[in-house]
Amino acid sequence: MADAMEARPPSAVQKTTFTVLGICCSSEIKLIDRILNHLEGIENVSVNVLAKTATVVHDPAKAPASRIGLMFHRLKPVSALNGAHLNAGIKESGRVQIESRPWPSASVVASGALLLVALCSYVFPPLIWIALLSVTVGVLDMLRRAVAALRRCVLDINVLMVAGQSASISFEGSVTVSNDDDDAVFGAIGLGDYLEAASIVFLFTLAEWLEAKSTNKARVSLESLLNLAPQTAVIAETGETVHVKDIMINTIVVTVAVAEDSAVARMVKLVEDAQNRRSNMEEFIEQFAKYYTPGVFLVAAGTAIIPWILGVHPLRQWIYLALVLLVIACPCALVISTPVAKACGLSAAAKMGLIFKGGNYLEALAKVKAMAFDKTGTLTEGAFEVVEVQCWEPNANIGQFLHWISSLENMSSHPMARALVEYARVRGVKPSSEVRNFNLIPGGIAGFVDDCYVKIGNAEVALSNGWLRENELRDNEAGITISYVGMVDRCIGYFCLGDQLREEAARAVQELKKQQIHVIVLTGDSKAAAEHVQKQIGENVQVEAGLSPEGKMKKIAELKETWGLTAMVGDGINDAPALTESDVGVAMGISGSALATETANVALMSNDLRRIPEAVELARSSLRKIYQNVAMSLAVKLLFFGLAFGGLPSLWAAVVADMGTCLLVIFNSMHLLHKYGGRESSTSSSQVPQEQSINVDEFSEPLLSSERRDQDEEAPCLCCKGRSSQRER
Structure with a gap:
């Protein structure tokens, strides 16, 4: 390496x-x-x-x-x-790093124990010096980080806390006691705020541990994905003896990738990469925080220095106020308000089988107003069945006709193609390995098979090539896809295939309608086939038929102009332009093509369409959590600013409020994991077999023979000028 x-x-x-x-x-x-x-x-x-x-x-x-x-x-x-x-x-590749600290560190425990002893100084005053020992034990790590930050001219939470503790210890205090009869002022000679300094150290380090423990719970959700990964494969060369515990007869285990290249590892990497990408809200908050901390620091400095210059007394009160402002100058809760909610949302989505490629797409999905669906392989199962084959060529029999069709279709990974190749194979017809000049045409495919130039396409192909007139086309039947086969200037036959609507498709679409999302079906199929699907999923759904890949892309652009943010759900290479054009592209990860998954912003790692409305619900909940977190963070800051200038809060209360808001933001965000993270078990086992969810490479096209894979790599792609074999029907 x-x-x-x-x-x-x-x-x-x-x-x-x-x-x-x-x-x-x-x-x-x-x-x-x-x-x-x-x-x-x-x-x-x-x-x-x-x-x-x-x-x-x-x-x-x-x-x-x-x-x-x-x-x-x-x-x-x-x-x-x-x-x-x-x-x-x-960081170990493909691994989620979990810091296991079930209990606070020894320094935190020791600092807390010494603080308890120091609190007894109210009974036995000399014990107040134990508070200094408590500070010394707990502040060392914080002090090291503060020095490192100051060396690089950075004001972080460690600098602010150390400044607060130092000032608390350095400045002397006074106590005023009064009653109705007379006024008396007693000075607390030589006493600094040692107890408060010790309280700051202990509360901060304890809150730091609680925050780490809470964030670990959010991060550990990714670890459950890694449990799917197979452990070790032993390579046994010829003649080598391998000791095994059990031998299972008639069982073959095939290792197709090293651990870091497995689908599971790539799922984790995608989620981690998504967490590293800054969303629009996150960038705005971070920009705000860049000016917030220095601004509050200057206000705190002015609060202490200006009264001293003007000779305003008591000076100690202004210095104490400045220290409180220093504590609340750190925007920890505000800055993590967006990323922690985003990370929890992304992790919950991953457990549901949805991989977002960035937090900005999670935010965008929450605001989507229109959603387009591809028909074939997305709303339908893509498990085509050949229902009719007709050969019109007088010099060829049905076997020769199937040979031409299967040879050309063998170049494609489209579900229709696989059904036709299998149909021919069962009838003893093998596809030719000599297919030349295979290319995609609008609405179909073409190429030389045994020196015969063959075209296969929809009704538009038949009409545009002059093979047939309008009244000669086969009558469209509900749910039937018709393709015509031609040579040069004549049609030599046609075939019909049937496809079933996914069981959950109608329910998923109607759930989206309830979420006030405009739903439209885009297909290259016939109008009759599109209308048949419309009747099954709901008459309130718009359908557009006979669309090429470019036509789908233009329709997405129209939807964006009319409705605003638009999502596209597809599975094929011909959906790639539309997926790219949409604001949020969702690819069917298992049944979909590699290009669709690559160009999409979200990968659906199952064929269960119910995950789509659930994803919208999760995205909207995540956005609400972000708004709630930001509101809570700002509200606490503003509240303590007001209380500070009113002379009410103490330093330890400011620490509790600041770190407590961080914890509140984390716990509020983790509600997403509890609410949505448990939905992984609801995936239909009939649609996603257990072994498939572990071993199938979701990010690649459906399995083909090595011969077909090699051929597929030679097929030109319509949308990216790469190599592919998918076509629009």
């Missing part, structure tokens, strides 16, 4: 993900950026607070990672991050 990486051209970039388990607050994103971006060869840094990872895009020539395994502790990014006490390391 090292040689492969070193052989890459100098201009190539490499992506490496690091675990940064020491992240305790979103304000440390800037610190990590400052640490890594000054290293030579680093091009981009993306930090995921919830997942506690930093993804680095770097030039391997200047910042090589070829010896990551051997030089783990000496790798520059790791060393630099650990220099700031951020507990960094290389």
Whole structure:
């Protein structure tokens, strides 16, 4: 692997993900950026607070990672991050890093125990000095991080907390006692706010542990996906003896990919990549936070300095107010309000069998006003059955006719093609391996079979080529797809195929209608076939028939102009242009083509259409959680600003409010996991067999023979000029 990486051209970039388990607050994103971006060869840094990872895009020539395994502790990014006490390391490919800390650290427990002892100073005053010991025990890690942040001119939560504790210890206090008879003022000589400083340290470190424990619960949902991955495959060469526990007769296990290339690992990678992508709301909040913290810090500094310059007394009151403002200057809860809800939503969607390629698509799906569905293979099962074959060629029998059809169709991975090839095979007809100049035409396919140029297509192909007149076309029947076969200037026959509507299709469409979403069916099939589907799913659904891939794309553009945000659900290569044109493209991951899944923004990892309205519901809930989190965060900040200038809150109360809001935001977001994460068991087993959900590569086209795969790679793709064999019917 090292040689492969070193052989890459100098201009190539490499992506490496690091675990940064020491992240305790979103304000440390800037610190990590400052640490890594000054290293030579680093091009981009993306930090995921919830997942506690930093993804680095770097030039391997200047910042090589070829010896990551051997030089783990000496790798520059790791060393630099650990220099700031951020507990960094290389993230294992395809694995979710879970920090298992069922109990607070020893320093947190010790700090809390010493604080309890110090509280007894109300009975025995000398014990107040124990509070200083409590601060010393608990503040060390915080102090190290604060120093690292200040060295890079970054104001993070550690700097603010250390400043608050230092001031609490440094400034002396006074107590005023009064009654109805006389006034007396007693000075508390030489006493600093040691108890409050100790309270700040303990409450902050305890809240930090609670926050880490809560975020781990959100991240652990991804671990359940990894449990699907097979463990180990043993390669037994000829003559090699392998010791096994059991032998199962007539059972063959085929290993088709290494663990990091498995469908499960790629599912996890897609979700992690989606979490790393910033949504529009997230970017806005982060931009706001960049100005919020320095702004509040300046207000706090002014609150302490201006009264001192003006000689306003008591000065201690203004300094104390400045400290409270320092504590609430950290926008932790506000900054994580969006990513934590987004991450929980993405994880819940993954457990439901929906892989979003970015949090922005989750937000967009929540606002979708129109949704278009492809018919064949999406609303219908795509399990075609040949119901009629007619040969009109006088010099050919039905066997020769099937040979021409199956040879040309063998170049395609369309469900119709597979049904026709199988129909011919059962009748003893084998497709020719010599098919030349195979190409896609509007509404069909064409190519040379045994030196005969054959075209197969819909009614439009038959009419445009002059094979038949309108009144000579076969009568359309409900639910039947008719394709015509021609040579040069004549039609030599036709065939009819039937397809069944998915059992859950009507229910899924009507659920979308209840969600106030305009639903439209786009198909290249005949009007009669489209109207037959319309009758089954609901007369209130719009249908558009006879559309080419470009026609579907134009229809999506019209929907966007008329309705606003538009989603498209499809499964074939011919759906790729429409999926790309839509605001949110949803691909059928199991039955769909690789290109459809690649161009789509969301992959449905089953054929259960009920997941679509559930995805809309989840997206809307996630967006509501984001709004709720932002509102709670801002409300608490504004409330404490008002209370602070009213002289009411104390420092420890500000710490509790600040960290408590973080926890509240996390728990509120985790409700998405509890509400939607348990829906994975409701997937219809009849539609997604257990072995398929584990072993089938959902991101590739349906399984073909090696011969057909090789041929498919030679077929030109209409929409991307790549190589494919799908066509529009």
